[in-house]
Amino acid sequence: MGQVIDINELRRGNKIDIDGEPYQVVSVDFRKPGKGTPSTSVKMKSMISGNVLERTYKSGERLSGADIEEREMQYLYAEGDQLVFMDNATYEQAHVDAKHFEERGFLLDNAICQVLLHNGIPIGVTLPTWVEMEVIETEPGFKGDTANNVLKAAKCSTGVIVQVPIFINQGDFIRIDTRTGEYSERVTKTR
Template sequence: MASTADFRNGMVIVYNGALCKIVEFQHSKMGRGGAVIRTKLKNIITGQVLENTFRSGEKVEEARVEAREMEYLYNDGTFYYVMDHETFEQIPLSADMLGDDVYYMKENAFVKVLMYQNKPIGIELPTAVVLKITATEPGVRGNTATNVTKPATCETGLEVQVPIFINEGDLIKVDTRDGSYLGRESN
């Protein structure tokens, strides 16, 4: 059991029988009353976001979530398959579970799969990934003085706003938290 003093962003707790991730929390003290912790919780299974207030010192059940590094193999249109390199077991992950994270997963790349009671509940991405540009309009000469961007499609289907000098076949670094362009990578 953990208390409200242990709360941190990203912590997974069991709330009303469901696995919830703490998206954000705020400690507040009101006049004579005791302190309260206002939280925004996201249900890991359904994706529903709810707000709740806990009394200071209240005990909550912390979920023991294990992150295992696995290799992303392929998708068959319905499921995304990852392989555990210790047991060589292939585990299917549903597109609903992964959400927009699928745009940052390249075949044969390693991802951390979050496991709760030996069942996958999601993945943890690195803060940045390197992706190849597959489609973009060619840049126009002379537009380099201002911060002009154009849409580009990456190998995973992700659409990113990139500077005008980026061309098809270039490798770029993309932030997985917000999908923004971070820089060009060398081929």
């Protein structure tokens, strides 16, 4: 259990438990009509589903803070719908539901990721910001055509398809920003 938070102390960014689900507070609006009773409207976003919830609390109500921990873990392998991660310090393993991944194509074997735990249960994974992958399939590149913003599709080693500049060739290694899924640069790497 996280700590108890008085509604009057609640601030944006706080993480609270609502019916066992962790929510992050988006906005806190204290209202008090003239001669009236105070109330606080809280807008919050589920850290699991992303659903937005709005609730109104009376003055003096208490909320329970969510027990959220972010742990550095290494990706080991997939096991059906579960992905297995390991804490390299304690050798503890965590099974993460694949549904927490919008794009598994950027998850490389042995990648060091940040696993978000709620009451010790994994609820999300933050991938390393940059990944480097080999292009395994793309149209041949044209040397001369380096005009900006001309992109083509390239299939990478994990099967994910990324838009790349036209000069990229099959066998090149490229760096990708996992937050946006966009190509960043070509890297020199020997196989």
